[in-house]
Amino acid sequence: MKTYFYERTAYKLSNEPVPNCFIKLDDHFDRSPAVNERPGHLAVILAESICLRMADVEMYAFLIEDARKRHGLEKGSDVKAAILTRSFLFGYLGAACSLLECSAMTLALVYDLPLAPAERTFRNGDFWHQLVTQQPNVHRRYHAMRLFFNEVLRWSDETVTRIPPLVVSHNQFGPFSSREMHLRVLDEEDIDLPQLTGEPQHLTWLDPLLLHDRWKPRLLSLCEKLCHDIEAFS
Incomplete structure (x- = not known):
């Protein structure tokens, strides 16, 4: 019996297609005696947990894009979109x-x-040690993505400086600069807020949608790998 776990996520509310790896995994669940005997099987819980978070990533990317479309013409729209x-x-x-x-x-x-x-996290060195010790082939597949994982976690840890208040953007580009400049965020490491209070600096700024374009294929690749492991587990 199919579980349709992906329909209990933001994909249900979106025009974005459900990634094929989740469809294929549910096809496997349909054929799995273990899953059919236990509707609340851990494999289904894990699959839905992964899927709902990927759906949320895509939902927020849509909302970022939609904000600039909705607030593109009316007075004061630049500030609203930013x-x-x-x-x-x-x-x-x-x-x-x-x-x-x-x-x-x-x-x-x-x-x-x-x-x-609390130790089941990519941040934990012992997680990687245990994975390579017990499952070297699995470790090899995921270790290749470790630099990407670190990038995502670093962005999440550094939101205070990477997503600065609009006053910083106005100071760097001027309040009457192009709309697109104020939609950007800092693509810089090791920046401290006091450094942004003085004269405009030569810093790297990034459109968040370009960040999503960079991350989405890798996140989908991660989901595909995980679906393979969940399938083997069930």
Whole structure:
């Protein structure tokens, strides 16, 4: 029996197609005696947990794009779009970080790693040690993504400076600069807020939608890998 776990996520409310890896995983659940005997099987819970977070990532990306479309013509729209972009980006980064945390938890549970719940995270060096010790082939597949994981976690940790108040943007570009400049956020490491209070600096700024374009294929690749592991588990 199919579980349709992906229909209990934001994909249900979206025009975005459900990634094929989740459809295929539910096809497997349909054929799995273990899942059919236990509707609340851990594999289904893990699958839905991963899917709902990926759906949230895509939902926030849509909201960021929609904000600039909706507030493109009316008076004061530049400020509205910039405010909404920042608010939705906080949600986007939170969803992406949560997807990684859920991914580490999934691997720890699927492969029965001897880790406490708080230790099931890609941030934890012992997580990687346990994974390579017990499942070297699995470790090899995920270790290749470790630099990407670190990038996502770093963005999430550095929101205070990477998503600065609009006054910083006005100071750097001028209050009457192009609308697109005020939709951008800082793509810089090791920046402290006091550094942004003086004269305009040569800093790297990034449109959040370009960040999503960069991350989405890798996040989907992560979901595909996890679906493979969940399928083997069930």
